Amino acid sequence: MSAPSIRARVRAEMIDEIKAVARRHLATDGANLSLRAVARDMGMVSSAIYRYFPSRDDLLTVLILEAYEALGDAVETADATADRHDLRGRWHAVCRAARDWALAHSAEYTLLYGSPVPGYAAPDDTVLPAQRPPLTLVGILRDGLADGHLAAPDDELPEQVRDDLAEIAAALSPGLPEPLLARGMASWTHLFGLISFELFGRLDRAIPHRDAYFDHQTGLMADLVGLPR
């Protein structure tokens, strides 16, 4: 067993460079990534790329996975950096981190949360990383319940809704009351919609002051889940 051979090292660097160039193309040209353009940028012929990625979709899948991880990192870091007992501060920090990452990596965000590519099926590997942002929000709720600064709402849930949410709670955060989880999921849904609206240009003419609008909207959701002011 020797140190990694020259070939293995070069291969790893090649893969990294392909991903980097692909990300650059993604940022400038949008979501329709051209393997041939990537190859050209690297001074290679298009078929050579296939030594490293079996298909364009496989390259996209890797980029998607890493994007999920990057977004997850950004969100969790924001949460960990905030004062642990300032629930509302954490909430806003997490939401802003998601938005900031999305604005800074719009094409990658589009890959994650935009329309699914027709022929493309997301592999199961994406399920866990995709849960990190909502899990972070749920973590704030869990902490709030634990130290008594947050009370679960006493909404009555239809049986089917309660059952579905109970299973989710069991997987995400055992013991989380279903009515609170329901409101948490509404917040997560709203956050996704908010970022998508902004990124996809739906606020262009309507909302000049995006930062203030975003904070106020996420504040409404903080109210909805019952975070103390």
Add this chain to the structure above:
Amino acid sequence: MSAPSIRARVRAEMIDEIKAVARRHLATDGANLSLRAVARDMGMVSSAIYRYFPSRDDLLTVLILEAYEALGDAVETADATADRHDLRGRWHAVCRAARDWALAHSAEYTLLYGSPVPGYAAPDDTVLPAQRPPLTLVGILRDGLADGHLAAPDDELPEQVRDDLAEIAAALSPGLPEPLLARGMASWTHLFGLISFELFGRLDRAIPHRDAYFDHQTGLMADLVGLPR
């Protein structure tokens, strides 16, 4: 001025058939519409399509415009059909109508609310039709205020948020209190996110009972804007 000539009539029918075939392709193959495939389906050669639409994007634009109108029709019809004084019933009817239309026309919904196509810029003609669903929701709020069954929240808004919302209110529904509009926009954002999550497969493993979940989530938003139970 004569009756429309045979040629004009045939041309109109051709355009209609192209749009119909294109919609069918959209439904089966997803958002990447192939002009050549449409032409093949019509027993034509691809270049013949260009006698009727100057480019693929122009065909897409027409489909998008008509999709906006169809969604707007569905939503407004649902609102008009419900009991005018049952605010909550109207709210749920409107939300369900939007969701039903999206589920029944998923590719077209994706065209409207999915990631924007890279090279494609939405023409201004889409702005007004795109406002019809949120306008319908706002209409429910306006009616509620008018007959006293709905009270505007007394949220304090940051100045920038209040100013932006005041302009929107002036355009959409003059006199609508900004704090209520803020919550209405949160509801609309949430509704878009909710439908997109479902359509883009993000609830696939998590929520088996989609109908009940949807109604409960939109109910939470009805609470948020203050609709009486």
Add this chain to the structure above:
DNA sequence: ACAACAACGAGAGCAGCGCTCTCGATCGTT
């Protein structure tokens, strides 16, 4: 040290795409 093998880049080629141009055929009008 040399042979055998695996990994690699270049190139040609296939089928598909959007789009353009040309050329007859057809239709409506004068």
Add this chain to the structure above:
DNA sequence: AACGATCGAGAGCGCTGCTCTCGTTGTTGT
């Protein structure tokens, strides 16, 4: 009846993802 507009077919351009072959180069076992 003749002319001009309209239309469909066909060839062709440059682009795409992807496959296959061929010569070269790095790695490994004897």
